Amino acid sequence: MARKRRKNEYGEAAMPISAMIDITFLLIIFFVVTAAMDKEIEDEAILLSKAPHGKPVVKKDPRSVVVNVRKDGSVNINAVEKSMGEITTTLTVAASKWGNDMPIVIRGDKDVQHYHIRKVMDAITKTGLYRVRFDALIE
Secondary structure, three states: OOOOOOOOOOOOOOOOHHHHHHHHHHHHHHHHHHHHHHOOOOOOOOOOOEOOOOOOOOOOOOOOEEEEEOOOOOEEEOOEEEOHHHHHHHHHHHHHHHOOOOOEEEEEOOOOOHHHHHHHHHHHHHHOOOOEEEOOEOO
């Protein structure tokens, strides 16, 4: 006597595409957001001075901290406005993590008074950091 074969009760295996599309979009959004956080934040309101004889930076150090000084003298790091005491604290914490040879980049507006730049430089000096660079436009 021949046995009868039972048909597959479940049919063909299928994967829900809508769930996979949702997961894909979530991953894309996650990577875009985390990649944007990794970039150094430069203040768009700052107009840099021109330095036609300056040397361009060939390789950026990933440990560098960018300090932005606006025309009105306000100072920010990573788009967060800070006082001179907060700058000293922030740089001291960064120096303990990355070492005293960590580079500091000062981006000062072309119309800012030097007094405000000097205050930032004094705050950097208090931390023991010594690698300071000024950003400018090379044209």
